[in-house]
Each structure stands twice: as structure tokens, then as C-alpha cells.
Amino acid sequence: MLSSLLVSIALFSANAPTTLVKAIMVAEIAYIETDGVVGPFDDDVLDRAFTEELANAYAAIAGFEPGTPAPLDFDPITGLDDAYCPLRDVVIDDERTNGYTVVEASFRSQWCLDDEPDEVRTAVTEVAFDVREIEGEWLIEDLRHSAYGSLLVLLESAMDR
Numbered sequence: 001m002l003s004s005l006l007v008s009i010a011l012f013s014a015n016a017p018t019t020l021v022k023a024i025m026v027a028e029i030a031y032i033e034t035d036g037v038v039g040p041f042d043d044d045v046l047d048r049a050f051t052e053e054l055a056n057a058y059a060a061i062a063g064f065e066p067g068t069p070a071p072l073d074f075d076p077i078t079g080l081d082d083a084y085c086p087l088r089d090v091v092i093d094d095e096r097t098n099g100y101t102v103v104e105a106s107f108r109s110q111w112c113l114d115d116e117p118d119e120v121r122t123a124v125t126e127v128a129f130d131v132r133e134i135e136g137e138w139l140i141e142d143l144r145h146s147a148y149g150s151l152l153v154l155l156e157s158a159m160d161r
Contacts, residue, residue: 017101017131057155079147085112
């Protein structure tokens with residue numbers, strides 16, 4: 001519910017690529033802080049903030065058969081499984097190109113893990129969101145994570161298994 005409210009605000013306020021990604025990042029922060037009660041990949045958010053291709057690919061792997069290994073066993077934004085902290089030092093910036101906008105988000109997500117070495121705790125994760133205007137609405141077409149690359153490619157390969 002909270003995540004769909006955040007995306008609604010983003011979609012109806014300025015309908016701008018950076019605003020949309022900021023809403024997704026706030027939904028990610030809510031996801032972490034509520035232990036998954038709300039999040040940036042809830043069904044209503046998938047329908048309103050992501051292209052049909054990305055939403056369908058995510059929905060297909062999210063509905064995996066119980067008792068089988070999850071095709072995506074980590075958080076798509078942090079790139080981590082269950083060992084991460086509330087996000088810190090979040091920076092969001094955009095770069096407009098021909099036909100779409102790349103909105104880059106960076107953050108630290110392992111700063112609170114006292115048992116980890118300094119290079120892990122201070123590591124900065126970078127995620128580039130490809131945002132395209134489709135029929136007057138800005139939608140996230142893909143996100144490219146500094147650790148695993150394209151989410152869309154990863155989801156499509158998971159569906160092929």
C-alpha cells in the first residue's frame with residue numbers, strides 16, 4: 001500500500017524520470033524497514049512504474065513453484081540476499097539521452113555489518129535505471145546493477161530454466 005502510494009505521488013506529481021526512481025528507492029527503503037511488507041516490486045507498483053515487458057518478466061519469476069529454488073534469491077535493487085542494512089548515502093542523478101533517460105542511484109547497504117571488513121561496509125552500490133516515456137508516461141524499462149548487470153536479462157534467463 002505504501003509503495004503504491006509513493007509511486008502514485010511520483011506518477012502524478014511531475015511524471016519525471018528522476019521522481020519515479022526516487023519513489024522506487026523510497027519504496028526500497030520501506031521494503032527493508034518493514035521486512036518486506038511493502039516494496040518496489042509489489043504487483044501494483046509493477047503495473048504502474050515498470051514497462052509491461054519488465055513487469056511480466058518479474059511477475060513470471062515471482063510466481064515460482066513452492067518447494068523449488070527461487071529463480072531470483074536476492075533483492076534486485078541491493079543485489080544482496082538477506083544481509084543488508086537500511087540504505088545510507090543515497091544519491092540519485094539523471095542523464096537524458098535520445099529517447100530515454102538513465103537515472104543513476106548509488107547507496108551503501110552493508111554499513112551496519114560489523115563482522116564484515118571495511119571494504120564491504122564502505123562499498124557503494126550503483127544501479128542505473130533505464131526510464132523511457134511510453135504513451136506520455138515515464139516507465140522503468142530495465143535496471144542495470146553494478147554487481148549483476150541487467151535485471152531484464154537476468155529475469156529472462158531465469159524464465160528459460
